[in-house]
Amino acid sequence: MLFVARMDVVFPESMTDETKADFQVKEKAYSADLQERGIMKGIWRIVGEYSNISMYEVDDLDFLHATFQGFPMFAYMNVKVTPLAKHPNATTDDFFRQL
Template sequence: MLFLARMDVTFPESMTDEVKADFVAKEKEYSGNLQRQGKMQSIWRVVGEYANYSVYDVEDNDELHAILSGFPMYPYMKIKVTPLAKHPNSIR
């Protein structure tokens, strides 16, 4: 099943730069592993925002929820998920 997820990150103002840097490093490792496993098909930055769009290829809603809630920044994310279906005009 394919899903499009938009993730917006908002850190508390009180969070130090060092803690933020640690979160960024952990996120990079986690998302890299998802990409190597083929679970995260692509990831795109939203220009001018601390946000991204990602496409996931997973077995079901429960697997997607487990993946999304496993992100280190999850407590600071607002996530919107859209299920995707093949478009009849797609040539792929």
């Protein structure tokens, strides 16, 4: 099952640049692992914003929530999740490449 998420990151004023950089390194690794395992099907930057649009293929909502909660930056993210179904005009069951 596919879900699309919009994630907006807001760091607290007091966070140092080192801490931010450290978070970004961990976030990159976490995100790469999700892509490799076929859970995160895509992730894109919203132009001009510290936000992403990302898509998730999962079998289970508890797993999906755990996936979001596992993001190193989760405490600084606003996440909005939208469930997606097959569209009648889609010519394929799966638009994504195997990563």
